[in-house]
């Protein structure tokens with residue numbers, strides 16, 4: 657019986673997190689940022705990355721480097737689909753977040769969770785604080801490239 661309840665609770669979590677965090681609400685970050693979001697936190701997030709230059713095409717070598725880090729440090733909590741595990745699935749993350757936001761989030765996780773309103777909204781739904789993964793700037797950039805590849809950039 658107890659086990660059963662735990663499973664139900666987990667299912668509820670999974671549903672609510674993937675539902676609102678990764679799909680509907682955060683679509684706003686793709687350009688039509690909702691007024692409340694824009695008013696409370698910059699779309700670049702909180703951290704040192706103010707401008708990240710992206711090439712149109714994928715840097716495959718960088719993306720491959722990102723994949724290695726993903727397997728080691730991120731896969732336990734993030735799927736590459738839109739489905740939530742512990743954190744949101746990464747499908748579409750490069751559309752719902754600016755590159756600067758992603759780089760700031762993965763290098764400055766704690767401050768982002770404390771100050772950035774859209775990061776806080778995710779935390780409210782996922783109910784687990786993503787631990788700082790101690791990524792160097794270079795590693796963070798590789799992660800971003802891997803996420804772009806996952807979102808179809810060639």
Ligand code: HEC
Pocket residue numbers: 677678682725726729730731732733734742743744745749753758761762769775778779780782783784785786787789791799
């Ligand atoms: C222990 C689980 C855990 C690990 C490991 C983890 N994350 Fe997370 N991540 C989360 C959670 C939970 C969230 C949602 C925010 C929160 O509640 O802290 C999140 C959110 C994110 C987001 C924002 C997603 C979105 O939809 O906007 C990105 C980007 C991210 N993580 C990147 C990474 C990267 C890169 C790694 C590996 C280097 C990683 N995470 C490792 C749990 C984790």
